[in-house]
Amino acid sequence: MFNPRNPRFKNMKRMKPRIAVFKYSCCAGCEFQLIFFQKHLLETLKAVDVVYCKMLKSGGVEAGPFDVALIEGAITEEWQASQLKKIREASRYLIPIGSCAVCGGIPAIKNSTDELDVEKRVYADTAFLHSVTAAPIDHYVKVDGYVKGCPMGERDLDELVISLLLGKKPVFLEYCVCVECKLRGAICVLVAYGEPCMGPVTNAGCGALCPVNNRACYSCWGPMRDANAKALADQFLKMGLRKEDIFRKFTEFGQPTDEFKPGALT
Numbered sequence: 001m002f003n004p005r006n007p008r009f010k011n012m013k014r015m016k017p018r019i020a021v022f023k024y025s026c027c028a029g030c031e032f033q034l035i036f037f038q039k040h041l042l043e044t045l046k047a048v049d050v051v052y053c054k055m056l057k058s059g060g061v062e063a064g065p066f067d068v069a070l071i072e073g074a075i076t077e078e079w080q081a082s083q084l085k086k087i088r089e090a091s092r093y094l095i096p097i098g099s100c101a102v103c104g105g106i107p108a109i110k111n112s113t114d115e116l117d118v119e120k121r122v123y124a125d126t127a128f129l130h131s132v133t134a135a136p137i138d139h140y141v142k143v144d145g146y147v148k149g150c151p152m153g154e155r156d157l158d159e160l161v162i163s164l165l166l167g168k169k170p171v172f173l174e175y176c177v178c179v180e181c182k183l184r185g186a187i188c189v190l191v192a193y194g195e196p197c198m199g200p201v202t203n204a205g206c207g208a209l210c211p212v213n214n215r216a217c218y219s220c221w222g223p224m225r226d227a228n229a230k231a232l233a234d235q236f237l238k239m240g241l242r243k244e245d246i247f248r249k250f251t252e253f254g255q256p257t258d259e260f261k262p263g264a265l266t
């Protein structure tokens, strides 16, 4: 983790934090969100020094040092894992952004199929490939927080940027979507309409976007820490869902994570 005595960080006493954004396997929607939809983009760009971000500009400093490295996407190739470890070494804070980076996200759907089968379905010649099981960023390196969501949420992104500029530790939400749902006074679609809602086990941050629009949550924010996935899976069974449907619900936005395994494997 960050060691202020490390000579690499010696010259970092500048006013503007040095930010780098790296992309691995994903749709790039989170980087897009970061650049085009961030409410305070212009103020942020004045206050920070973006030293590496392929979507914003070509070139840049790939080797660091960085005050903050934001990492988008899941790791699906060996070179990505080794580059990520170097970025970790060169960064004071390293934060995965978006569900692909946080819990494997959409790329991790391939994990329930044999790796070679997946490669053959996509490429005629697989000889040059070195793909590995899709994994979140914290599978390979220590991280300093998570900006969750698909795409990543505005609330957590604002919290990260403001905390960084104030020099304080960002506070990310650690409760489930149900809490936000009740705070917004939404009708519970699980209780009222029998919809298989993933809100009880999904991390908050989206403002219960789906339930307030009368739709069940499908867990795009990924698992909440200490989620009781088994209890929710048992409830889904009672509601008549098949085991394979329950597996899909708990793996739609990530490989079966430790939190979701007891639900996925019901």
Ligand code: SF4
Pocket (backbone or CB within 6 Å): 026, 027, 028, 029, 030, 031, 072, 073, 097, 098, 099, 100, 101, 105, 106, 149, 150, 151, 152
């Ligand atoms: S989290 Fe969603 S929006 Fe972000 S890169 Fe992954 S798939 Fe795209």
Ligand code: SF4
Pocket (backbone or CB within 6 Å): 177, 178, 179, 181, 182, 186, 187, 188, 189, 190, 191, 197, 198, 199, 200, 208, 211, 216, 217
């Ligand atoms: S609708 Fe979903 S998120 Fe809202 S309270 Fe019910 S189970 Fe929780």
Ligand code: SF4
Pocket (backbone or CB within 6 Å): 177, 202, 203, 206, 207, 208, 209, 210, 211, 216, 217, 218, 219, 220, 221, 222
């Ligand atoms: S309610 Fe669930 S599926 Fe909808 S945006 Fe929020 S976390 Fe994603």
